[in-house]
Structures are given as structure tokens and as C-alpha cells.
Amino acid sequence: MTKGKESKHLYRFKYTQDQAIDKPFNWVQMMRLLQYVKPYSKNLLPLSIAAMLVSTLIRLIVPILIGKVVIDVAIQQKDTTLLMQLVVGIALMYLVNYVANALRIRWVNILGQNVIYDLRKHLFSHIQRLSHRFFDSRSAGSILVRIMNDINSLQELFTNGIINLLMDVITLVGIVVILFALSPKLAIAILVILPIMFFISTKIRKRIRRSWQQVRIQQSRLNSHLNESIQGIRITQSFSQEQENTEYFDVVNQDNFESWRNATKKSAMFRPFVEMSNAIGTVILISYGAHLIILGPENGGIQIGTFVSFAFFLGMFWEPISRLGQMYNQLLMAMAASERIFEFLDEEPNVEEKQSASELKDIKGKVMFEQVQFAYDQDRLALHDVSLEMQQGQTVALVGHTGSGKSTIANLICRFYDPTKGSVKIDGYDLRDVTLNSVRQQISVVLQDTFIFSGTIMENIRFGRPEATEEEVKEAAKVVGADDFIQRLAYGYETEVEERGSVLSAGERQLLSFARALLANPKIIILDEATSSIDTETEVKIQQALKKLLKGRTAIIIAHRLSTIREADNIIVLEKGRILEQGKHEELMKLQGAYFRLVQTQFNMLDAI
Missing domain, CATH: 1.20.1560.10 (ABC transporter type 1, transmembrane domain)
Known part of the structure; x- marks a missing residue:
């Protein structure tokens, strides 16, 4: 084996090796x-x-x-x-x-x-x-x-x-x-x-x-x-x-x-x-x-x-x-x-639940960030003193370049991490003061990389709400436009899919994740690049369905395709963990600032294609 290949192997080992535990026999x-x-x-x-x-x-x-x-x-x-x-x-x-x-x-x-x-x-x-x-x-x-x-x-x-x-x-x-x-x-x-x-x-x-x-x-x-x-x-x-x-x-x-x-x-x-x-x-x-x-x-x-x-x-x-x-x-x-x-x-959760934590029931969906600072590691801050409000029932879009802090904000709302400084609140309650389950059960997340479990289509959609009836599952699938392709499958909703849904296309997997999230009947929905794997025609159908479904719910949309967030109530533009500007699409276009440049860049790329 050449030295070059050996160095590659050593480089990869940094990410795969376990550390030796050197403790005396006791x-x-x-x-x-x-x-x-x-x-x-x-x-x-x-x-x-x-x-x-x-x-x-x-x-x-x-x-x-x-x-x-x-x-x-x-x-x-x-x-x-x-x-x-x-x-x-x-x-x-x-x-x-x-x-x-x-x-x-x-x-x-x-x-x-x-x-x-x-x-x-x-x-x-x-x-x-x-x-x-x-x-x-x-x-x-x-x-x-x-x-x-x-x-x-x-x-x-x-x-x-x-x-x-x-x-x-x-x-x-x-x-x-x-x-x-x-x-x-x-x-x-x-x-x-x-x-x-x-x-x-x-x-x-x-x-x-x-x-x-x-x-x-x-x-x-x-x-x-x-x-x-x-x-x-x-x-x-x-x-x-x-x-x-x-x-x-x-x-x-x-x-x-x-x-x-x-x-x-x-x-x-x-x-x-x-x-x-x-x-x-x-x-x-x-x-x-x-x-x-x-x-x-x-x-x-x-x-x-x-x-x-x-x-x-x-x-x-x-x-x-x-x-x-x-x-x-x-x-x-x-x-x-x-x-x-x-x-x-012996590993303790970084996100700890207080013994005195209370149940957060029937939330309205108002989200607040108060001087939030967060770092995945000590060398680099992901968010710098971010303060923002997402009102009940609003559709809020987070835009910005890769690494700007969009997904970090979504992770903090779900309390996958705790802020290193400041606080994240839902309906005025600091998330560190309430139980994890009571928060997460009222939030649905649709990720860019959709995970489909081994089992039937019905079981996958029902994952977030196991007690849902077949009629409720089918209704959720119809709302997001997944029912059409499911009915064309050999066994319909009872069709078995393998791990990661390999028998389905990327767009079909994404539609299933939409149905899964919506069936859970959340008060807050987070869509993290959720429409990136869906063709334009299907995306239009989903946008129409979401207008009805998101009514009365707070929606946080993270998207690089700016065409998907034009109708958002508030668009927050992030860069290197800081908020540069926010407002509606028309307002931000008039400012001709960071959001305007992002839109122009995407249109120029489309024209070039």
C-alpha cells in the first residue's frame, strides 16, 4: 500500500476509532x-x-x-x-x-x-x-x-x-x-x-x-x-x-x-x-x-x-x-x-430535564428567542445573540447561505440542544423548564434527508401518532398528495418498504414524511429543506395543501429555493449566525439588501441554465 493511501486511512480513522478506556481491573x-x-x-x-x-x-x-x-x-x-x-x-x-x-x-x-x-x-x-x-x-x-x-x-x-x-x-x-x-x-x-x-x-x-x-x-x-x-x-x-x-x-x-x-x-x-x-x-x-x-x-x-x-x-x-x-x-x-x-x-444527556419540569399542554405556538447564543464546539459560534419572535399561526421562513444558522434555530426549538446563552421560549415558557416529551409531541419536523422505517406505508405515516385510525392516515396522505402514488402501489397502504424506503423515489419518501408530520396534528411544524426532493408540479400541490393545513399553526420553513417561501408571513435572513434582516417578501425586495441579492443570484442561475 502506498504512503498516500495510508495517510487517507489514518485520516479516516480520526472519525471512526473508539478511544481506549484505560482503567484498572476492579x-x-x-x-x-x-x-x-x-x-x-x-x-x-x-x-x-x-x-x-x-x-x-x-x-x-x-x-x-x-x-x-x-x-x-x-x-x-x-x-x-x-x-x-x-x-x-x-x-x-x-x-x-x-x-x-x-x-x-x-x-x-x-x-x-x-x-x-x-x-x-x-x-x-x-x-x-x-x-x-x-x-x-x-x-x-x-x-x-x-x-x-x-x-x-x-x-x-x-x-x-x-x-x-x-x-x-x-x-x-x-x-x-x-x-x-x-x-x-x-x-x-x-x-x-x-x-x-x-x-x-x-x-x-x-x-x-x-x-x-x-x-x-x-x-x-x-x-x-x-x-x-x-x-x-x-x-x-x-x-x-x-x-x-x-x-x-x-x-x-x-x-x-x-x-x-x-x-x-x-x-x-x-x-x-x-x-x-x-x-x-x-x-x-x-x-x-x-x-x-x-x-x-x-x-x-x-x-x-x-x-x-x-x-x-x-x-x-x-x-x-x-x-x-x-x-x-x-x-x-x-x-x-x-x-x-x-x-x-454513564453518559448524561446534554439536554437535561429538570426534576421540577412541568408539562406544556395545548401550546398556542408563539416562539421567542431572547439573546440566544449557541456553539456546537468551543471554537465556533453558530448563533450570535439572536433575538426573534414567531407569532402564533405565522409562517416564518429562515433563509441564508449554508452554515448561517437556519437548522440550528430549528434544533433549538425542538430542544435537541440547549442554548449556551439566552433562552428559547414557547408561549412564554422557557424550554428548559418544561418536559421534553410535552414539547416535542406538539412539534413535527420534516427533514431534507427523509428517513423511512422498515414496515408498511401505513406504519410509516402512523409513526408519530400510533393510535391514529386508517381513515386519519389516508386523509393526511390525501392532503399532501401522497395518496395518488400510494394507491398505485401493489398493496396500497400495506405495501412493505425496506429501511430508508429504497423502493420509493426521493419525492415519494418526502411526501410520506409530510403525511407523517401532519398526522401528528402539531401546533408547530418545521420544514427543513423539506421540498428539495419534490418536483415543481408536486411542490405546487403541497404548497396549496399546506395553506389549509398550516392555518392556526406556527410553521418554520428552511429553504434554499426561495420560490417556496414567497407567501411567508415573515422571512428572516441569516448570515454567520446573525440576523441581517426580516420582513415579508415584498418588503425585503424593496430594501435591496441580502435577501434581494439571494433572489437575484438564484434567478441568474436559472437564466444561465
Whole structure:
């Protein structure tokens, strides 16, 4: 790959990469994650723990019975009756163990799936309430990764990990206690390797955790790029940039591959070390255990049954240690994922709703800006001390060059952002003193980039007012002129449209958005370049329909095509976040100022065409 291409990739990464979260491993965060188990602490969790305890207890009792009773008593004394009783008893215990394990697996899986469901629901609901600033700084792909991949990474932890961790810890503690009870000398000799294991595992755990965190970050980049590429495929193909896009994907895909390889390589170091420790423990058991058998119990040695029990427990001892190593890796993955999930959950909306906020019901539609100043970032103001009034029932047009502040005013009216200075009021109420829903439910917005959801035409129009009847939906469509093309579709209002309405033309999608906005019966309507995708003939029909529909409602129209706002009650001309002039079309034309020049420029462009 050439240097030029590499620089392009690095440039694009500024917009797609997630930031690494460098926090120490702490149990406080894990306890926060475990709070999602709390709702099930009275049913599924205690049942799972009870089944696990029964299974663990049986596994600890059986080796003692085999060594100390079957071998040292029944076999040595040749007591066949006792031997048969022990065989039947042990068989019954294994049967109980099987049933307990089956129930444990069933209950912990139900528990885990419920926890994952609750966590995903909580994260999605929280993201829905976040302000526009949050989405301005993150791609859709990176958000999708948190909701899907990162939460999926916790699935194994909740379905098996927690109970297995508890079971393995209890098993290890039980084995250590039993080994020391059977023979302290042999127990010390075998367990001498444990401090070394603990020291080495402590050294490598930070590196393993960091490597899994990098996996999460690279997956986020990969998903972000995929989302961007799929959504922008038409642009990619129209500029013949398929090869460039493929090369960029190779870079991201390779980084993802390397992060996984690095993480799995580091994680794989633990299991071989455990197996080596098991081998060392076995050698110590055979050599020192044989020596103690030769000495005999009378000289401080052990019986053969004790040796057999040690052999059973030694096999059982390294198995949970190996699982705990895998569990530790799983815990590291879960910690990396939970850090990223909690980063979003800890994100507070920039537009906060006061606890004392009141409901704003049945607004009239008067909008006021009082010395409003606003900046999307610290380096550049979007609005400079803007003061304006939009009277109830007025149609107000906002015009100006790109970046003049038109859409910013619309965003502030909807309270997608709060002004950094001054206040925005509706009917005299500061928007910061009322609830968000009570404001937004009475405002409809039609954007230039119309979004159509997957579903039927009927469902899309009904989106802003789910309780509307079919007759009301059809009436709204008729008013904006959408009914004609809908009736021509194969299934009419029940026609299925895919995401973003790909089966519809741009103009048809815009007409649907008009019907959707009008069905909501708002007191304030904002049209942000809403007629830019509609042909002139259709636009005339819509203008006629809007005259009837906007009566008694406040309408804010943002348009570059000045022909669409001639009939506005008030035209506000903006430039670099300041109001230059305002008035009716005829008044502004007589002034021969900024608005006059905008009109002249558009007419000259049309004449040139």
C-alpha cells in the first residue's frame, strides 16, 4: 500500500476509532455489572446455587468414600456386603449429581438470558434518551457494537461463568481442606507449586486484559466501517471507489485479525502452564506418596486408600484451576466489554430535564428567542445573540447561505440542544423548564434527508401518532398528495418498504414524511429543506395543501429555493449566525439588501441554465 493511501486511512480513522478506556481491573465495576442479577436473586439464582452445591458436595464426598471406605475398609477386610452397598450408594450419588447438574445448567441459562435481555434493553433505552451531541461524535456502527457485540460478550459470563466460578472456588477450597485433613505432609508437597502459579498469573493478567480491550475497539472500527460502506454504497460506486474502499476494509480487517490473534495468544499461555503444574503435582504425588505408603500409618505415612483419594482429588484440583484460568480470560473480556457499556450508560444527556419540569399542554405556538447564543464546539459560534419572535399561526421562513444558522434555530426549538446563552421560549415558557416529551409531541419536523422505517406505508405515516385510525392516515396522505402514488402501489397502504424506503423515489419518501408530520396534528411544524426532493408540479400541490393545513399553526420553513417561501408571513435572513434582516417578501425586495441579492443570484442561475 502506498504512503498516500495510508495517510487517507489514518485520516479516516480520526472519525471512526473508539478511544481506549484505560482503567484498572476492579471488582467495584464487576459488582455493578452483577446488579443486573439482583432481580433474580429470589428464584433462579438460589435454585442454581443449590443445584451447584449438591453437585459439588457429591464430587467431594465420592473420592473419600472410594479411598477411605471402599479400599481401606471394604476391600482390605474383604467385606463384599459393604462393598456392594457402597457401589450402589455411589451410583445413586452420581445419579443425583447428574440431575443436579442438568437443573443447574437449565436454570443458569435462563438466568443468563434474562440478564442479557435486561442489560441490552437498559442500554438501548438509555441511548434513546441521549442528546444529539452524543450522536454527533459517534458513528452508528460504533454504537451498534456496544449494543450487540459488547453485550454478547457478557453472555457466557452470565449463562455459565458466575455459577461455575463459585462452584470451582468451593471445589478448590473443599479439596485443600480435605487434602490437609487426609495428610498434611503430602498436601504441602503437592500444593507448593501454587504460589508460583499465582505470581506468574498476576504478572500476565494486565497484558491479557488490555489485549481483549483492543479486540473490542477493533471490532467497533470494523463494524463502523461496514455500516458506513453499506449506507454509502451508491456514492462509492458512482465515484468508482470500490477498490479504495476494499483496500481500506483490508486495513481495518487486518487490524481486527491481529488484535484477536494477539489476545488469544496471550490467553493461551495460561492453560499449558496449568497442565505443566498438574504434571509436576502428579510426579510429586507418585514419588512422595509412594514413600509415605512404604512408611505406613504407624510411622507417619499413609494408607493406600489415602493415596487413591489424593489421586482423585489431584485430578479434580487442576481441572477447576484450568477452568478458572479460562474464566479469568472470560472475566477480562467481560470487563473490557462492560467498561465500554458503562461508558455509554454513564453518559448524561446534554439536554437535561429538570426534576421540577412541568408539562406544556395545548401550546398556542408563539416562539421567542431572547439573546440566544449557541456553539456546537468551543471554537465556533453558530448563533450570535439572536433575538426573534414567531407569532402564533405565522409562517416564518429562515433563509441564508449554508452554515448561517437556519437548522440550528430549528434544533433549538425542538430542544435537541440547549442554548449556551439566552433562552428559547414557547408561549412564554422557557424550554428548559418544561418536559421534553410535552414539547416535542406538539412539534413535527420534516427533514431534507427523509428517513423511512422498515414496515408498511401505513406504519410509516402512523409513526408519530400510533393510535391514529386508517381513515386519519389516508386523509393526511390525501392532503399532501401522497395518496395518488400510494394507491398505485401493489398493496396500497400495506405495501412493505425496506429501511430508508429504497423502493420509493426521493419525492415519494418526502411526501410520506409530510403525511407523517401532519398526522401528528402539531401546533408547530418545521420544514427543513423539506421540498428539495419534490418536483415543481408536486411542490405546487403541497404548497396549496399546506395553506389549509398550516392555518392556526406556527410553521418554520428552511429553504434554499426561495420560490417556496414567497407567501411567508415573515422571512428572516441569516448570515454567520446573525440576523441581517426580516420582513415579508415584498418588503425585503424593496430594501435591496441580502435577501434581494439571494433572489437575484438564484434567478441568474436559472437564466444561465
